[in-house]
Amino acid sequence: MKSFEYTIKDELGIHARPAGLLAKLAMKYPCKITMKAPKKEVDAKRVMAVMSAGVKNSDSVTLEFDGENESEAYDEMLAFFTENL
Secondary structure: EEEEEEEEEOOOOOOOHHHHHHHHHHHHHHHHHHEEOOOOOOOOOOOOHHHHOOOOOOOOEEEEEOOOOOHHHHHHHHHHHHOOO
């Protein structure tokens, strides 16, 4: 299992567009990807779940990867968060 913590820098937090991109990216990988937000823990492959987490600017989220191709998923998701959020 791999994981990383990231503090959201986007003024709007994780809103519809980045939530959709995040879920689409997560679906590329067979491993389980869980996003732990301050208010709830959600499946990162489900766009509505990601949006329902209510992640705002300055919130810290933790992404956990467990299973096949977790290292590749970790690398690509970390890059996504760094570049987009």
